[in-house]
Amino acid sequence: MKMKKVLALGLIAMMSTAAFAGCGSSESSDGGSASTGDSASASGQVYYLNFKPEADEAWQEIAAQYTEETGVPVTVITAASGTYEETLSSEIIKDEAPTLFQVNGPVGLANWKDYCYDLKGTSLYDELTSDSFALYDGDAVAGIAYVIESYGLIVNTELLEQAGYTLDDIASFDDLKTVAEDITARSSELGFSAFTSAGMDGSSDWRFKTHLANLPIYFEYQDKGIDSTDAIEGTYLDNYKAIWDLYINNATCDPSELAGKTGDDAENEFAEGQAVFYQNGSWEYKNLTDKGMTDDQLAMIPIYIGAGDEANQGLCTGTENYWCVNSEASEEDIQATIDFLTWMVTSEAGTQMLSENIGVIPFKNAADTTNLFVLNDRAYTEAGKTPVSWNFTTMPSEEWKNGVGSALTAYAAGTGSWDDVVSAFVDGWASEYAAANN
Numbered sequence: 001m002k003m004k005k006v007l008a009l010g011l012i013a014m015m016s017t018a019a020f021a022g023c024g025s026s027e028s029s030d031g032g033s034a035s036t037g038d039s040a041s042a043s044g045q046v047y048y049l050n051f052k053p054e055a056d057e058a059w060q061e062i063a064a065q066y067t068e069e070t071g072v073p074v075t076v077i078t079a080a081s082g083t084y085e086e087t088l089s090s091e092i093i094k095d096e097a098p099t100l101f102q103v104n105g106p107v108g109l110a111n112w113k114d115y116c117y118d119l120k121g122t123s124l125y126d127e128l129t130s131d132s133f134a135l136y137d138g139d140a141v142a143g144i145a146y147v148i149e150s151y152g153l154i155v156n157t158e159l160l161e162q163a164g165y166t167l168d169d170i171a172s173f174d175d176l177k178t179v180a181e182d183i184t185a186r187s188s189e190l191g192f193s194a195f196t197s198a199g200m201d202g203s204s205d206w207r208f209k210t211h212l213a214n215l216p217i218y219f220e221y222q223d224k225g226i227d228s229t230d231a232i233e234g235t236y237l238d239n240y241k242a243i244w245d246l247y248i249n250n251a252t253c254d255p256s257e258l259a260g261k262t263g264d265d266a267e268n269e270f271a272e273g274q275a276v277f278y279q280n281g282s283w284e285y286k287n288l289t290d291k292g293m294t295d296d297q298l299a300m301i302p303i304y305i306g307a308g309d310e311a312n313q314g315l316c317t318g319t320e321n322y323w324c325v326n327s328e329a330s331e332e333d334i335q336a337t338i339d340f341l342t343w344m345v346t347s348e349a350g351t352q353m354l355s356e357n358i359g360v361i362p363f364k365n366a367a368d369t370t371n372l373f374v375l376n377d378r379a380y381t382e383a384g385k386t387p388v389s390w391n392f393t394t395m396p397s398e399e400w401k402n403g404v405g406s407a408l409t410a411y412a413a414g415t416g417s418w419d420d421v422v423s424a425f426v427d428g429w430a431s432e433y434a435a436a437n438n
Contacts, residue, residue: 043072044336049091049098050078051321053203054283058357065349072336081263082202085398088112092326099329099337102143104320105393106228109135109142110436116142117327117334123342124323133362135322143322146345149359150315150377150387151211151281152300154288159192159276167299173239173306177246183276184250194250196275199261200409207263207279208244209405212303213425214316214392216240219307221391228394230433234426239305241418248412251275255412267291279303282359282373300373302380302388314380318390396432403428 050059056078063074077098079087085108091098092115103109109116118140119125125141128134135143153176157167163183170176180194187193198208216236221227223235248255252269270278271291278284288298302313325337344350351367360366360374369375381387395401403424410416 044330044332044334045073045075046100046333046337046340047075047077047096047098048100049084049088049102050076051084051102052283052358053078053081054287055357058353062344062350062353066340066343070343072340074340080202081204082206085111092328097326097328099326099333100341101324101326103135103322103324105135105322107393107395107397107436108320109137109322109324112324113137113142115324115326115328116140117325117329118142119144119325119338122338124338124345127342127345127363127365129362129364129366133319143324145319145321145362146323146341147321147354147358147361148317148319149282149321150300150317150373151279152302152315152373154270154278154280154284154373155299155301156270156273156276156278156293156297157299158297159190159273163190163276167301170301170304172310173242173304176304177242180246180250180277192273193252193275194277195247195252196266196269196278197251197253197261198244198247198258198279198412199263199266200258200405200412201260201262203263204261204266205405205409206401208247208408209401210392210395211281211316212243212279213240213395213401213404214390215243215303215305215307215388216425217391217394218316218388219305222308227391230430230437232426232429234422236305236307237422237425239307240425241421243303243305244408244412247279256414258412259409282371282377283357285371285373286357295372298372300376302385309386312385314385314387315377316390317377317381317387318393320390320393396429396436400424400428400432403432 048059048063050056056076059076059078063076066072067074088098088101103112116137120141124144125134128144133145134141135145155167160166163179163186165179170179183190183194199205200208216234216239217232219236220233248258252274253261266278267284267287269275271288271293300315302315304310304313323341325334329337344354345361345363346365348367351361351363351365354361355367355369356371359371360369377387404421407416407421407424411418411421
């Protein structure tokens with residue numbers, strides 16, 4: 001069976017043009033290894049195919065430190081945003097395949113479970129604070145969650161105050177709409193917009209076809225008391241439309257320009273004080289502070305869409321990041337990879353890197369975090385607010401996401417209708433789920 005899968009992946013690899021972003025040593029941003037030290041004395045090696053471009057630099061640095069301390073070569077290659085699956089398909093069939101990769105949950109695991117080493121009883125598994133953070137394939141532990149993250153609306157509180165508002169003025173979708181539209185009406189006078197550009201190129205569209213799309217899925221699941229479905233009904237797609245319209249009609253650019261706007265565009269617009277609101281997650285904290293923003297200027301609030309109990313809504317909190325060790329690697333490389341991960345979640349250097357650059361880690365020796373957005377999430381939870389769970393891990397396929405993203409882009413540009421978005425969301429879900437489960 002594995003041979004058939006390898007041949008299939010080989011065909012995918014030949015058709016793919018996977019790109020890499022930010023991979024390599026500190027001297028190069030387009031290739032190379034993070035390894036240093038004398039590998040001759042080391043037993044085994046580690047090759048991590050990293051999912052998070054925003055954390056590439058931190059991974060390169062910690063990999064080099066581990067190699068210097070242990071002599072075990074650690075290579076970190078980072079897939080470009082939006083290309084992880086095709087990059088993994090290409091890399092996994094190589095002689096020097098990744099020893100460490102990740103999946104986004106049960107749907108992702110279905111594609112890669114034949115390559116997942118059973119981590120139950122390993123030193124890494126034993127460091128988990130709860131087995132609820134383990135991803136199971138039957139009785140086997142196929143993956144281990146390594147971070148709990150939050151996303152919402154990042155707010156430039158200084159600009160908000162300049163517009164005459166405070167965070168206390170925004171506790172619902174109606175509040176957000178009132179504030180955003182007022183800022184738009186006075187944007188020339190104020191010198192800034194309400195929202196950053198909702199870029200729909202591959203470095204940015206995941207924020208809306210995946211993370212924003214989580215909200216209508218979450219509320220439908222809540223109504224039905226379910227945690228997955230073979231057919232989404234789209235009960236809350238009017239709310240999805242309302243928040244999307246608010247984003248694109250009160251932003252730094254015209255909606256027709258979104259297809260060419262990037263993740264960097266949105267980040268720079270926010271960091272440079274061009275917009276008050278920026279949808280993103282706790283992983284953005286370091287990028288924004290590196291650009292000169294301070295905790296006094298920042299906060300994260302929930303994404304309100306006019307659904308559910310908004311007075312008690314918290315941030316969107318969960319994980320889609322599960323480490324998997326390649327079962328096809330040599331015994332030495334498997335052990336080297338498990339040893340590296342165990343060091344990452346037990347050592348001062350490893351836990352500090354994860355907590356500062358990735359987020360809260362679910363391990364016994366976790367370092368506390370100084371990430372303001374993580375602390376915002378903690379404050380909401382301690383105040384009794386209910387976090388919005390990450391249900392986008394149940395989206396039936398990457399093709400489904402792409403269909404929704406294309407429809408959103410066409411709608412924003414005026415070349416498509418909202419009915420096309422609804423069709424991509426509802427009809428696309430049913431067809432993609434059926435295709436994935438035949």
